[in-house]
Amino acid sequence: MIKLREVAIIGVGMTNFGKLSDSIVDMGVQAAEAAINDCKIEKNQIEALFLGNFVGEVLTGQALLAALTARSLGLRGIPVTKVEGACASGGIALRQAILTVASGQAEVAMAVGAEKMTASPTGKVTGALAGALDQQLDGRSGLTFPGFFGLVAQRYQAEYQSDMEAVAQVVVKSRKNAVKNPVCYLRKEVSAEQVRGSYPVAEPLRLMDCCPISDGAAAAVVCSVDMAKKLSGQPIKVLASVQTSGAPRISDVSSLLTFEATTQAAALAYTQAGITAKDVDVVELHDCFSIAEVVDSEDLGFFEKGEGAEAVKAGTTAVDGDIPINPSGGLISRGHPVGATGLAQVYEIVRQLQGKAVNQVRNASVGLAHNLGGTGATCTVTILTNDI
Amino acid sequence: MIKLREVAIIGVGMTNFGKLSDSIVDMGVQAAEAAINDCKIEKNQIEALFLGNFVGEVLTGQALLAALTARSLGLRGIPVTKVEGACASGGIALRQAILTVASGQAEVAMAVGAEKMTASPTGKVTGALAGALDQQLDGRSGLTFPGFFGLVAQRYQAEYQSDMEAVAQVVVKSRKNAVKNPVCYLRKEVSAEQVRGSYPVAEPLRLMDCCPISDGAAAAVVCSVDMAKKLSGQPIKVLASVQTSGAPRISDVSSLLTFEATTQAAALAYTQAGITAKDVDVVELHDCFSIAEVVDSEDLGFFEKGEGAEAVKAGTTAVDGDIPINPSGGLISRGHPVGATGLAQVYEIVRQLQGKAVNQVRNASVGLAHNLGGTGATCTVTILTNDI
Structure with missing residues (x-):
């Protein structure tokens, strides 16, 4: 049995949600910077980044969103990964960041979720979202x-x-x-x-x-509970x-x-x-x-x-x-x-x-x-x- | 410092690559079953699955590929995650599976990579792949x-x-x-x-x-070195x-x-x-x-x-x-x-x-x-x- 570390969320940030003019990457960066400012760590302390996104490739043609977001944030060299589990992509990104810190792979990790939907016609958005149905069975x-x-x-x-x-x-x-x-x-x-x-x-x-089709991004910074206690702020423990x-x-x-x-x-x-x-x-x-x-x-x-x-x-x-x-x-x-x-x-x-x-x-x-x-x-x- | 477990690859499998008639999910299942048969573990020993895929949503309209592949394999309840890092998506899936076992989150984990490209017009495939360029800058x-x-x-x-x-x-x-x-x-x-x-x-x-546009899938099963040594077969250690x-x-x-x-x-x-x-x-x-x-x-x-x-x-x-x-x-x-x-x-x-x-x-x-x-x-x- 491996003893994992207790993990805390030390910073969160988000854009307003709605109809926004920014790109997925730009929104992700805004949310990430807000989360970083929320906990006063330095960017270069972040050792891994996970990004949750679902319909970005279909609606905007942009893949590699984790790499683009990380680089635009000024992060270099660290492992950055996009995760997708349809509408649960953001939750998965957070869990991966938590596990990365819990297992000692990183001292500080970041999870970002971002999506750009309102610039596409509603039918195209509905179709892209239906990608989370089985296109061989239900989708037909x-x-x-x-x-x-x-x-x-x-x-x-x-x-x-x-x-x-x-x-x-x-x-x-x-x-x-x-x-x-x-x-x-x-x-x-x-x-x-x-x-x-x-x-x-x-x-x-x-x-x-029905929830509305929307644009927006949100982010969280996580570290070990031990590290969080040494930082100023109000860390929140992951139970x-x-x-x-x-x-x-x-x-x-x-x-x-x-x-x-x-x-x-x-x-x-x-x-x-x-x-x-x-x-x-x-x-x-x-x-x-x-x-x-x-x-x-x-x-x-x-x-x-x-x-x-x-x-x-x-x-x-x-x-x-x-x-x-x-x-x-x-x-x-x-x-x-x-x-x-x-x-x-x-x-x-x-x-x-x-x-x-x-x-x-x-x-x-x-x-x-x-x-x-x-x-x-x-x-x-x-x-x-x-x-x- | 958390001591992680040493990890071994105990089974691998793949489809032939080329122009295939099967869906992404079907190919992923074939590769996964081949990998499982390669190591003689039972399916229900797999406790996590990561799936690497890049252009599946754009070319086939199918998201949630990790969940569909896992369920088609007969796996239920376990965490399943699609990861994307353009053409490195398969390597990322393997690394996540390795880390999941190394940190004790799972005793056995599976990584699958799958892609379906030849059924789409070449121009559409080239466009989808170009999603790995920055569409705000290079892509334009x-x-x-x-x-x-x-x-x-x-x-x-x-x-x-x-x-x-x-x-x-x-x-x-x-x-x-x-x-x-x-x-x-x-x-x-x-x-x-x-x-x-x-x-x-x-x-x-x-x-x-140039490498050819292709269809195909490949998979690997990983577990701890300690567990691998108890199984029959030829485990390969991750250094x-x-x-x-x-x-x-x-x-x-x-x-x-x-x-x-x-x-x-x-x-x-x-x-x-x-x-x-x-x-x-x-x-x-x-x-x-x-x-x-x-x-x-x-x-x-x-x-x-x-x-x-x-x-x-x-x-x-x-x-x-x-x-x-x-x-x-x-x-x-x-x-x-x-x-x-x-x-x-x-x-x-x-x-x-x-x-x-x-x-x-x-x-x-x-x-x-x-x-x-x-x-x-x-x-x-x-x-x-x-x-x-």
Whole structure:
């Protein structure tokens, strides 16, 4: 048994998310520089960089994003690697950086997530995202991700006699949180009636049930807990960092009401952290669609199956609720530049645990970030604490 | 200082390279199953998978290749990650698998490299590959990789008063080796006159100076040396596994006659392995173009700068020469399904060190694989030995 080092996140940074004019590389550099400035390390202390990106090659023609971002940052010679696991690419980049430090491969490592989507026609973006479906099977049917999560929502309603009015409360809460959060793309409050009255996308999902196509980048700097304690600042300890794989095709999905990658990652992460779901104070989870937040919140163990939608309606997941979920505004309001999302979630959790969040959860000491790719094909769960 | 475990490669497998009808996933599965059968472990012993792929999303619309390949193999739940570093993606996948085992994150890990290129029009493939140039700078000039290596060849000739007749001997040797090697795409002997007489691509490079657009996959299974010793078979020990980054843009290249990522990776790898270039018995290096083999052979320390071309002409790099280079046939004859190449190189080195290669180098005990991406933007060097 090899004893790995405890790891801390010492700096985070992100661009605002939305419709931005910069390139993927430029956004990645901005987020990375913000993360470096957040912890006052020198750039040349960074010994490895992982970059999460999903649709950059298809939409912008640019590969080698890790190398370009590192060089533009002024980093030379160090190993730099792009990782891709569809919408979980950012979470994977963070986990690789954590493991690199935990195993002593680097004293300081950086994870960056970046994506550029709004400059491409919507159809092209939807097509690129559908690359995370199996193009030999599911893709041929014309299925896209709004279609897939529409099926999830239909099944949820049928199984639990729930209705989309309750699910729409995810969006109402999301926008309410986003109003105050400048990093978010969509910041205007909406009512459940407005959500249900918005344009049908894939029934029962309406336009406002869907996260918007977005640009943006986010980044984190990690080092050992021992090193972090010697630096000034408010380091946040990594209690668990888990990555799992689940069904990459609809034909592999055993149930539309649960993502096995999430349930497995959550179980492993709680064990690794030595806690249970009840010990988590604040959550950023993968609400690519309103129904996804509901299913994820159940899969992560915060609610019994079938009770997630009603919990949102009851205010349990509000910033001042029993288990605040997506106080940042989540993917639905912050936007979902796919490769960047996993690190934007971690940005929010770090700020919450530092007591510096825009929508601060009182006495938040343990936070969880959950990033999901494809039809539940890949998942990361990260558990953090300010008790270092 | 964390003591990492020594790691061994216990199984390798690959498809033939060439024009194949299978999908990326299907080829990856074939190579992976061959590697698993090569070492007689059970599939469910694999605890992590890394997949190297570069142009799959652009050419086939398929993302999430690691998850799809793993699931098609019958692997469930384990972390699976696609890595991309242009043409070095396969080498990066292997290094991640090695580090995962070295740090105790997994007892057994798998690296797969796979690429599907021939089904797309040549112009589209060239465009996708040019994604490894900076599209904000170099790409706008219309530069492609044959153009870049054409510049390298021009500079080489000017600096060293060398000529392309000598460089063409790389191709002559490559085809001579490939004749016997069934995994190779191009297996007909050619003369230097035929190389020089072939179609001009980017002067002074002719068609035969360029590796062919290809399909294929290769894979390797790794575990700890301690575990490997308990298994039957011929495990090969990893003496060094290094990844570096260099210039991702022409404007960052300090010299067209050397790739800093290679020289740095070689220096680090020799130190890690405790050897010098003189101790290497057999080499597979990144001959994407004939001139690349010459420059790489110098950068890796086998020849003084400017002496690589004449060394090929003198037979020094032949299978029975002082330092056999690319006895497999290399990229030029095996083909270059970009994400798979790094692992095909390792396949050949493992077979050489097991004494089972098609073009067996006598008494080969230490082998080196060198994988290069972009304009020298990213590089991996792996040093292996049969002295376990």
